[in-house]
Amino acid sequence: MATELEELVGFLSSPSPTVTKAAVDIVRGLTGSEDGLQSLANYAKILLPSLARLLAGKKEVSEPAAEALVNLSQNSGLAAKMVEMGMINAAMDILYKPDSSIGRLLAMLLVNLTQLDVGVASLLQTGEEKMQGLYVMKLVRSFCRSSDEAREDPFEHVGSVLVNISKQEAGRKLLLDPRRGLLKQIIRQFDSSSPLRRKGVSGTIRNCCFEAESQLQNLLLISEFLWPALLLPVAGNKIYSEQDRSKMPLELGSALSIEREPVDDPEIRVQALEAIYLISLQEAGIRAFWSVNGPRIIQVGYEDEEDPKVMGAYEQLGSMLINSSGTEEPTTETSN
Secondary structure (H helix, E strand, O other): OOOHHHHHHHHOOOOOHHHHHHHHHHHHHHOOOHHHHHHHHOOHHHHHHHHHHHOOOOHHHHHHHHHHHHHHOOOHHHHHHHHHOOHHHHHHHHHOOOOOOOHHHHHHHHHHHOOOHHHHHHHHOOOOOOOOOHHHHHHHHHHHOOOOOOOOOOOOOHHHHHHHHOOOHHHHHHHHOOOOOHHHHHHOOOOOOOHHHHHHHHHHHHHHHHHHHHHHHHHHOOHHHHHHHHHHHHOOOOOOOHHHHOOOOHHHHHHOOOOOOOOOOHHHHHHHHHHHHHHHOOHHHHHHHHHOOHHHHHHHHHHHOOOHHHHHHHHHHHHHHHHHHOOOOOOOOOOO
16 A cells, blocks of 8 residues: 555646645655655655656746755765756756746756766766767856846856866866866856855865866966956955055956955855965966965965964965975065
């Protein structure tokens, strides 16, 4: 005899829209608790395809189905089953339908699925020679469109997807490919008003800098955008002297000639400092860092820093500069 949960899952495929709507609403509610998630996981073989089919339906069923899948995908075992059944392909297909109303939820689903290596491989379309990278290119293009501040931003979670794929070497190489220019596009979102976008950008840049040894030239090709994205978050909020600014490129000097809102998120500041550190481990990287008066910016930024973890990242960079170039460690000297 079928259990109540079996019957509920079966109702997701009911020919009656009213029954389907009621069933998917109940399933969504159950996925909001750990007990509910565990109970539903026993019926994943039927549940997941049924919810996936509803994603293409009207908003009244597609939205609760998407919310349920986002919640279920927090379970790594269920997320792996979703990837195996082609959920990333389905999500990307629906995400770009003109009448899609669940874009934000689908982006959140992609965040959870790309926590897994198999999810990253699926999104990168690894093994599909002619299609490889197409999904990521579409997501980057959508992420980099200027969002309407007055409306919901359906693609801000793509920043977290980019962080996930850039944890893998194949993802980093795709983003750093100069023919595609993806990282250059992504970096331009570093001053977005969305904290989620900014964190996504900083995390992606930092991960890509792990390829500095082999990809430094490609990183420095976009230095016009890269250095402001890395240095402004850790520059403190002082107005820099004309003497300091004269040794910087225009885009940096101009930004540091006025009062600025501090970057409140310490994680972004740590990621920026770690990225600079990774670049500066390379001889050409440290020369490029000096050419924009980077050590002076680090010195001044360190003076204003109070977060212990961020201070540690400043000090790691400062120690490396001393050891490699005989430069001075960040001190308490002030900028006029």
